[in-house]
Amino acid sequence: KNQVEQSPQSLIILEGKNCTLxxxxxxxxxxxxxxxxxxxxxxxxxxxxxxxxxNTKSNGRYTATLDADTxxxxxxxxxxxxxxxxxxICVVTLSGANNLFxxxxxxxxxxx
Amino acid sequence: ExxxxxxxxxxxxxxxxxxxxxxxxxxxxxxxxxYRQILGQKVEFLVSFYNNEISEKSEIFDxxxxxxxxxxxxxxxxxxxxxxxxxAMYFCASGDPGVxxxxxxxxxxxLSIL
Numbered sequence: 001k002n003q004v005e006q007s008p009q010s011l012i013i014l015e016g017k018n019c020t021l022x023x024x025x026x027x028x029x030x031x032x033x034x035x036x037x038x039x040x041x042x043x044x045x046x047x048x049x050x051x052x053x054x055n056t057k058s059n060g061r062y063t064a065t066l067d068a069d070t071x072x073x074x075x076x077x078x079x080x081x082x083x084x085x086x087x088x089i090c091v092v093t094l095s096g097a098n099n100l101f102x103x104x105x106x107x108x109x110x111x112x
Numbered sequence: 113e114x115x116x117x118x119x120x121x122x123x124x125x126x127x128x129x130x131x132x133x134x135x136x137x138x139x140x141x142x143x144x145x146x147y148r149q150i151l152g153q154k155v156e157f158l159v160s161f162y163n164n165e166i167s168e169k170s171e172i173f174d175x176x177x178x179x180x181x182x183x184x185x186x187x188x189x190x191x192x193x194x195x196x197x198x199x200a201m202y203f204c205a206s207g208d209p210g211v212x213x214x215x216x217x218x219x220x221x222x223l224s225i226l
Contacts, residue, residue, distance in 0.1 A: 031211050043116070043203050043217030044155065051212055089155070093211055098143065099157040099168050100215070 002027040004092050004103035012109045017080055021106045023073040023090030031095040035064050035075045038087045038105065047075070047088075080110045114138040116218035118204050124224045125194055133189045133221045135204030144187045145205040145215060146179065148172070155203065161187065162209075191223075199225045 004025045013019050025033070032051045036044035048057045048064040050073070056065050061078045075088055087105040094101065117136045125131045137144050146158040159169040161179055178190045187206075191198055201222050205215040 034214070041219070043205075043219045045217070046214035049212055049214060095211075097168055098145070098160040098162075098211065099170060100147075101157075102155040104154045 002092075002094065002101050004090055004101050006088075006090050006103040006106050008106060009104070010107040010109070012111060013080055015080060015082055015110050015112050018076065018078050019080060019108065021075045021077075021088050021090075021108070023075070023103055025071050025073070025090070025092045025101070025103075027092040027094055027101050029095035030068065030071075031093040031097070033064075033066055033073050034091040034093070034100070035062070035073075036089040036091055038089055040086070044089055044091075077108075080108075082110050082112065084108060085110045114216075116204055116206055116216050118202075118218035118221050120221060121219070122222045122224070124226060127196055127225050128193055131191050131194055131223065133191075133202050133204075133223070135187045135189075135206075135218055136185055137187055137204065137206030138216055139185070140208075141206035141216070142209055143167075143207045143213075143215075144179075144181070145207075146189045147203040147205065147217075148200040149203065149220075150200045158189075194223075194225045196225050199223060 007022045035047040038044045050066045063076045066073045089105040090103040091100045144161040149155045158173045160167045201220040203220045205217045207215040
């Protein structure tokens with residue numbers, strides 16, 4: 001069964017600190033892995049997209065890694081800001097398809 | 113920056129009624145999608161649409177659902193004979209061709225079935 005699992009479910013960090021969010025997936029065959037940021041009451045916004053051959057991709061203070069052998073990904077956020085408070089969702093695309101499999105997300109809260 | 117816009121932001125409907133959710137995708141995009149997110153749960157794929165026809169659909173997208181691109185700008189999701197369990201946030205997304213292209217999401221329509 002195609003699944004995407006994320007951990008932790010929620011996380012609270014102090015402003016300025018770094019954090020790492022985890023994603024494990026069983027989607028196969030795999031096309032790409034995406035990280036999205038979803039603010040409360042808003043639609044998801046794409047942060048990174050990585051294909052099978054890529055093992056790291058950065059977007060500003062966000063750096064995603066991918067290990068396609070172990071089917072794990074992480075999202076590292078550097079020097080967190082209050083505006084980083086949101087849900088971060090790991091999404092995996094099935095190869096040859098356009099539908100996306102979403103994780104349940106990690107709810108990040110950055111406090112002053 | 114171009115955006116995907118969805119209307120209405122909140123729709124309240126009696127069970128058994130039909131509802132149409134509307135989306136205006138980004139103008140030069142060719143792929144269109146609908147997703148739903150039941151409160152507290154993960155986002156789920158419903159359907160993708162390309163070249164004026166459904167390209168893929170999930171098990172959720174049964175005969176109760178239909179999609180249409182009635183003109184050059186709008187993309188609609190129709191739910192016939194709504195059920196209580198259809199209450200959810202419905203997101204529209206659009207994107208360029210290519211599986212590695214980002215999908216751009218609207219801010220959703222919250223559908224409440226009474």
